[in-house]
Amino acid sequence: xxxxxxxxxxxxxxxxxxxxxxxxxxxxxxxxxxxxxxxxxxxxxxxxxxxxxxxxxxxxxxxxxxxxxxxxxxxxxxxxxxxxxxxxxxxxxxxxxxxxxxxxxxxxxxxxxxxxxxxxxxxxxxxxxxxxxxxxxxxxxxxxxxxxxxxxxxxxxxxxxxxxxxxxxxxxxxxxxxxxxxxxxxxxxxxxxxxxxxxxxxxxxxxxxxxxxxxxxxxxxxxxxxxxxxxxxxxxxxxxxxxx
Amino acid sequence: xxxxxxxxxxxxxxxxxxxxxxxxxxxxxxxxxxxxxxxxxxxxxxxxxxxxxxxxxxxxxxxxxxxxxxxxxxxxxxxxxxxxxxxxxxxxxxxxxxxxxxxxxxxxxxxxxxxxxxxxxxxxxxxxxxxxxxxxxxxxxxxxxxxxxxxxxxxxxxxxxxxxxxxxxxxxxxxxxxxxxxxxxxxxxxxxxxxxxxxxxxxxxxxxxxxxxxxxxx
Numbered sequence: 001x002x003x004x005x006x007x008x009x010x011x012x013x014x015x016x017x018x019x020x021x022x023x024x025x026x027x028x029x030x031x032x033x034x035x036x037x038x039x040x041x042x043x044x045x046x047x048x049x050x051x052x053x054x055x056x057x058x059x060x061x062x063x064x065x066x067x068x069x070x071x072x073x074x075x076x077x078x079x080x081x082x083x084x085x086x087x088x089x090x091x092x093x094x095x096x097x098x099x100x101x102x103x104x105x106x107x108x109x110x111x112x113x114x115x116x117x118x119x120x121x122x123x124x125x126x127x128x129x130x131x132x133x134x135x136x137x138x139x140x141x142x143x144x145x146x147x148x149x150x151x152x153x154x155x156x157x158x159x160x161x162x163x164x165x166x167x168x169x170x171x172x173x174x175x176x177x178x179x180x181x182x183x184x185x186x187x188x189x190x191x192x193x194x195x196x197x198x199x200x201x202x203x204x205x206x207x208x209x210x211x212x213x214x215x216x217x218x219x220x221x222x223x224x225x226x227x228x229x230x231x232x233x234x235x236x237x238x239x240x241x242x243x244x
Numbered sequence: 245x246x247x248x249x250x251x252x253x254x255x256x257x258x259x260x261x262x263x264x265x266x267x268x269x270x271x272x273x274x275x276x277x278x279x280x281x282x283x284x285x286x287x288x289x290x291x292x293x294x295x296x297x298x299x300x301x302x303x304x305x306x307x308x309x310x311x312x313x314x315x316x317x318x319x320x321x322x323x324x325x326x327x328x329x330x331x332x333x334x335x336x337x338x339x340x341x342x343x344x345x346x347x348x349x350x351x352x353x354x355x356x357x358x359x360x361x362x363x364x365x366x367x368x369x370x371x372x373x374x375x376x377x378x379x380x381x382x383x384x385x386x387x388x389x390x391x392x393x394x395x396x397x398x399x400x401x402x403x404x405x406x407x408x409x410x411x412x413x414x415x416x417x418x419x420x421x422x423x424x425x426x427x428x429x430x431x432x433x434x435x436x437x438x439x440x441x442x443x444x445x446x447x448x449x450x451x452x453x454x455x456x457x458x459x460x461x462x
Contacts, residue, residue: 001344001347002340002341002343002344002347003337003340003341003343003344004344005279007279007280007281007282007411008279008280008414009276009279009280013279013337016330016333017272017276019330020268020272031319031320032320034320034323034324036264036323036324036327037264037268037298037299037302037327037328037331038264038265038268038327038331039261039262039264039265039268040262040264055326055327055330056323056326056327059322059323059326063319097440099440100439100440125418125419125457126261126269127269127273127416127418127460129272130265130268130269130272190444196443196444197441197442197443198442198443198444199440199441199442200442201442203462206414206462210414213412213444214411214412214413214444217412217444218410218411218412221410
């Protein structure tokens, strides 16, 4: 089979996507600027920090050529503040994500035959993982889209770069539980037309619950037709979750 | 007034990203969209051509560098090769997702050749002919002539499988696109899409917005 996976990204693909996020790296060895396929990288001159994609940062860290500076939102105090916000202030919705940059306003609408823009692209909107939400200039009070996988990768590869990895792990676990509970509660308000707003939800959380939520929404589509079958005495209506 | 000033400042202060980075963002978005959407999206010919050209040049750079065994260059080589593998994975997974959809709904996409690239059209034709030859030699030739068609649309039910256009998809709104109509259980409602919203919607409701680039699937 060309691709036996169901529609939607698997958690490992979500982690692959997360590895394209930029993080701030403090080099220990010089490295000249490289011309990568995804764009040029800054030359590394210790001890000046430089932004690099996470996959490259992890490679350098494993070879002990650099240290990774944890993003501002991954510190115990920021995580504690976000956790408090999630439990006390925003009981239904998730905590808001970092603000998106202002939409690109240059409107050179070149005649394009495809949706993915030609070489003169300045109107391509950036979205995670290209939003610079994990460098040291990121806001410390918002969880970016790839928070879960980014924090797991950093804790696994660079625990010595954290001041207090155990409390970070504990807070991350608590955050994850609170958010998953909110997702589960949100199932109750799902409708066949859907359209529920879930701003601030994380990428891995979507990857994990995509099958279930998608299945529920697709199943709910059949409820009206099941209801009409019930009128005729068909017994199939009870097998779905609709309890009208 | 304040919004305009903020926009002007943002466009002046933020450095313009190189085309390669924008292409990576576009390729990533194309990959995620193709993996998530139930239907085949239009083929981004220019993007894939540019990316393949760069990959080819990078492969020749790497081969040229593999000649010298200088340890510093060795490490640069490792980095370049790692990144090349990542790019190749993206392109391959993208193409595989498309081929999987073509395989499943072959007869349907045979009528919509504009969504496919020339290579995909060739693949579809040879795939179709192989399958029909296989079917007719195994059992179809023993059927009565009126029942031998594979794309029969008579009798109310079409034999051609269409992809499920109302499947649920998760999407993020990139530009304020105004209202979108959604079909609830009993009523039709309209919701407004503002930049940054993450929603679960039917594919048919966001299809046009995704093809325009205003909404991306996640």
